Amino acid sequence: MQNQIDLVTFGPEHLDEAVALSRSESWPHRREDWAMVQKLSAGVVATNSDGRVTGTTFMTPFGNDYATINMVIVDKSMRGLGLGRKLMERAFELAGKRPLRLIATKEGLPLYEKLGFIATGTIRQHQGEVHAVERPQGVEDMQAGDVEAVRALDREACGADRSALLDALLERGRIAVVRKGDAIEAWAAIRPFGRGEVIGPVIAPDAKTACALIAYFACSREGSFLRVDTGSETGLAPWLSEIGLAHVGGGVTMRRPLTEDAGEPQHKIFALVSQALG
Numbered sequence: 001m002q003n004q005i006d007l008v009t010f011g012p013e014h015l016d017e018a019v020a021l022s023r024s025e026s027w028p029h030r031r032e033d034w035a036m037v038q039k040l041s042a043g044v045v046a047t048n049s050d051g052r053v054t055g056t057t058f059m060t061p062f063g064n065d066y067a068t069i070n071m072v073i074v075d076k077s078m079r080g081l082g083l084g085r086k087l088m089e090r091a092f093e094l095a096g097k098r099p100l101r102l103i104a105t106k107e108g109l110p111l112y113e114k115l116g117f118i119a120t121g122t123i124r125q126h127q128g129e130v131h132a133v134e135r136p137q138g139v140e141d142m143q144a145g146d147v148e149a150v151r152a153l154d155r156e157a158c159g160a161d162r163s164a165l166l167d168a169l170l171e172r173g174r175i176a177v178v179r180k181g182d183a184i185e186a187w188a189a190i191r192p193f194g195r196g197e198v199i200g201p202v203i204a205p206d207a208k209t210a211c212a213l214i215a216y217f218a219c220s221r222e223g224s225f226l227r228v229d230t231g232s233e234t235g236l237a238p239w240l241s242e243i244g245l246a247h248v249g250g251g252v253t254m255r256r257p258l259t260e261d262a263g264e265p266q267h268k269i270f271a272l273v274s275q276a277l278g
């Protein structure tokens with residue numbers, strides 16, 4: 001069975017079957033959501049002798065600072081045969097020397113532990129039809145001249161160059177900012193994703209400012225489906241639940257090798273772009 005499997009470069013021609021694979025896992029990704037990850041990543045698909053896609057994975061580089069491994073799925077009929085491990089090994093080759101990060105599902109955790117990933121925390125997925133939320137003070141839409149300041153804040157918060165990711169967010173969604181004098185002290189993005197829209201990243205100096213950014217988008221969307229993926233340590237969970245975004249699951253953040261972040265950044269990541277991209 002395994003001998004009939006080929007690993008080939010993930011191309012646009014594989015998107016439809018990839019969507020079918022993620023649907024069968026009840027993941028909400030639309031074709032556009034896969035396409036965004038594909039544009040930012042190097043990917044591998046496993047195909048069987050009929051050319052059918054039976055497995056996927058992407059390696060998304062953030063400069064040379066680190067890479068995330070994501071969208072690791074093996075068709076249910078092909079599990080337990082070593083295909084997940086093979087896809088991961090190919091992703092390691094694509095990543096070169098970059099340290100690796102991922103967010104593991106319960107099903108993926110044993111495979112990643114075997115491959116040397118170490119758990120560093122947990123992510124909570126909150127989503128639902130948002131309640132009425134008051135419009136916050138001091139948050140506004142980003143202006144064209146703010147792009148460099150937004151990039152700089154992102155780089156400080158995550159210690160990596162995520163320029164390509166920010167360009168993709170600007171193409172697909174909207175960014176809001178909080179100013180302090182002439183500087184930008186916090187920002188957040190919203191874009192269509194899955195069943196509705198996702199708010200993330202949210203980068204702010206404190207939880208209060210992070211909630212204001214989320215409220216800025218939520219206040220014009222009463223009754224609409226919103227999703228926020230937040231670290232368990234951010235403290236945002238009770239408020240997210242209060243505004244109608246229930247805790248529905250999550251994942252385990254993992255690194256390989258276990259690297260420490262350089263110092264405590266002044267601005268923190270309060271919500272992820274996605275579980276795939278971090």
Ligand SMILES: CC(C)(COP(=O)(O)OP(=O)(O)OC[C@H]1O[C@@H](n2cnc3c(N)ncnc32)[C@H](O)[C@@H]1OP(=O)(O)O)[C@@H](O)C(=O)NCCC(=O)NCCS
Pocket residue numbers: 025071072073074075078079080081082083084085086103104105106107108109110111114
């Ligand atoms: C996670 C997943 C990709 C694993 O794929 P797979 O092809 O079945 O994995 P492999 O057969 O290559 O297993 C690799 C190793 O992990 C172990 N492993 C895999 N799944 C395991 C499980 N649920 N429990 C215990 N061990 C497991 C295997 O025993 C194997 O060990 P070995 O190489 O030492 O023999 C697959 O279960 C899947 O697609 N799940 C649904 C989607 C998902 O959650 N993906 C993870 C996203 S983060």
